[in-house]
Amino acid sequence: LLLRGGEPIALTAKAFDLLVTLVLQSGHLVSKDDLLRTVWPDTVVEEVNLTVNISVLRKALNRGCGETALIQTVPTRGYRFVVPVKPREAAVALELEGPSHGLRMQFPGQERRDPVRSVSENADAYRAYLQGRNDWNQRSEEALKRAIENFQRAVYIDPHLAAAYSGLADCYAALGYLSYIAPTEAFTAASRYATKARDLDAALAEPHASLGLVKLYFEWDWLGADAEFQCAIALDPDYAAARQWYSIYLLAAGRATEALRQIQLARQREPLSLPINADLGFHQYYAGRYDEAVKQLQFVLEMNPKFPPAHLWLGRTFQELGKFDEALAEFRQVEEVLHEWPVSVAARGFVAAAAGRTYEAEEILAELERLGRRKFVTSYGVALVYAGLGQHDAAFAVLNKAFDERSHWLVWLRLDPRWNTLRHDPRFMELERRMQFPQ
Template sequence: MGTVAASRLQFGAFELDLATGELRRSGSVVRLPPQPLKVLALLAGRPGALVTREELRAHLWGEETFVDFDRGLNFCVNQVRAALGDDADSPRFVETLPRRGYRFIAPVTGLPGPAASPGIVLPAPPETPAEPPSVPSPPRRVWPITIAAVAIGLVLTSAYLERPPSAPGAPVAHRMLVVLPFANLTGDPEEEFLSDGVTEELTTQLAGLPREQLGIIARTSAMKYKGTKAAVDQIGRELGVDYVLEGSVRRGSDRLRITAQLIDARTQAHLWAENYERELRDVLALEREVTSAIAGEIRLQLTPQQRQRLSDVRPVDVEAHEMYLRGRHLWNKRSPPALQQAIELFSEAAAKDPRYALPHAGLADCYVLLHQHGLLTPAASFPRAREEAQAALDLDPTLAEPLASRANARFLFEWDWAGAERDFLRSIELNPSQATAHQWYAELLTATGRTEAALSEVARARELDPLSLIVRTASGRPFYYARRPDEAIARFRSAVEMDPSFLVAHALLGRALEAKGRHADALAEIEQALVLGPEEPTTVAEHCAVLARLGRRPEAL
């Protein structure tokens, strides 16, 4: 296949704009440093063709470069794969040809674009075949000390990390932020729901900021650091974030005091800090003040509608808000008893303040989970989830979470897949940092046979919630249902390694191994799942089927 001559290249859910030098996924800018971006442009511009390591060296560092460039090139390719959610062992986009180079294996479509000076210039493909002659390559000259590595590091990172702040009106690069669990300074464990609630609500508020400029790590991954003493730079590396927001909460009588500070994850420099004290009834306004201050500090470009939303907050009944926070604290535990208690608290909060939308959103989430835990039938859970989601949206149409719950009901119970997709897309538009919405949408895409789009959504969910066991397990489902068992096995095994006590990961790994024909290995995983959950009916049935395939019919019966 030859060079794709176009200013924009589309592959899967991604679009690479050569004029602006931007990679986008489903409309959102994906952060990628300049040198890896050049590698991607060169590979995607020649889909199906071998691009040799020598060509890449010449294009990125020049023909006369004598440093050992292998480390720099490997870094670039790894960055490209991370941005695309790709895997070197089972690639969907970039294939490695050992000791030769790389090949872009996904279909690429050229899209028209406005005439502009290109930000990335693609070299012409070689006139001679790219196959290197089968003679030994001359030895490379290697510098005797680490100056080479330092030079490569500077080339790769200086323009990206040390660039000055964007000028007014200039495009703002996509960055990532995590809200760490706010500390409870009351000393009372019973008040933990309040600090956790403020953390979650700030996460939600920040997630409503422009998605092409700022991504927010999900609560699940952020809460892994609760009570730890991990350094900010370590958290930055583990979560892939640019900024860390941390703080504390203290309540006294009818007032709330919040301290918050924003830290650069790379330099650990404190960029902004502020103390707030308000009446409890104004807590939502306080949280939006914090959000607005952070948006200004990191120079996000807000639309008038977004600015209006941050300032348009009504006071909330103090008791209703406390009931909601206690309910959400229980919901996050995900256990059946906690979910039942959460339903009681959400119901009381909705009755206490009939104009308060969030308790209805919480009820919708509860009914979805009660079905997933097998505690309610679909007929008992999904209509209630849809009813509560609609009640929340009637009170506040800007809420993203109830849209995702309603979409799930439409998808799994009503079989209204077109309506479910509209709800998922609108939910993600309102809050692009909902890892769960991306994960659920991926399941819909999988069910409708759109594997590549599903993989893109799962990759986005993993970026937003990198420490989530649920999301990691879900990343194997599109491969399993697309009859790609090797790739499914790799992802399910990764989830098992993350938490060997997770029943679902063992069960799904067993199914993938069975699909591969590895019945003995499948039996071992399914039996481990049965140890963890002996009453789970699907796993019991799978166990019987594998025994039968192994010729152990009496045991299966």
């Protein structure tokens, strides 16, 4: 963890590893080859990865340091950390002296203080906050709107309650990633409230995790999302949602092994959480371990037979197993709880098309068009139905609208098996390029 004045500076794992390597050799030249071997062991990477991470470090370190260059480039050879450092005891391993204005590095595994918890002394504000978190955990549109009302009541009573602003950020992020409202409306509000929470309490993990979701799902800022999630985990290693959401980022970024580890760590912290357990099934689905996904999602439904995300991902899994009737039955279970939810309607349309039920799939396209006249319908879902019907030109036309919407579903473009029939089309390759997925 890198701190300035007690406040964390967000860095990706590789940027932090690079900083550690340079700081431990402070005053000495470290060659490019040595840096690549140390920071990316047993991996062949291009030198541009080193250049990009040096740039990230300079931006983070020089903020607040004027024009002082902390990392010196030695042309064609390597880099040197030019600021003297001194070892410290307890939580802080190294303190950078001189013009760095109180930069401190804290290494994992060392004893450190507990994160400051932003809890109101006002009992009414705290009760409203807890009611909001309870509603947020249910994830339905109605429950999220109730949660927003509770969090707003909490900040009305106590305007300095950072945790409640973070709750508002999480509600709007959920409204966005569940496609209840348009991404621009949802994630812009989430960013605003998370920033407010962070400004009120820099040591609170929750707003950093919320900003990680915004950067992943809306801004498509892969490095920025990684940094925010890691900052949240460093501030509070036991905050299960940060690990849950970081696992989603890692999966979308192509780091499946790390992703599985993070969702397992999240479950260790909240073993009975429905969203976390459902996301474990979601990970198994995207990894192609369909039998394991079925077992995990059925386990979730034993805990709560009406939890929509578990039915949704179980339907998606049955679909990949060729069990179309079972898949359609799961999507109908979703719609019994979330009436006219465009995500499950579109999923049902794709399965109908894949099963050769062309008329049914076309009827579902008409249903989505009608829904779109009175609520937000993600273009990503509509494009999937066209793809299932083999109408590829129409699918690409609507997928381009999904880009205009900043649809968060696009982060799954290269993993979603429903696009397999389009994957080798140059137009699809261009869409993947536009997402600038990490390599």
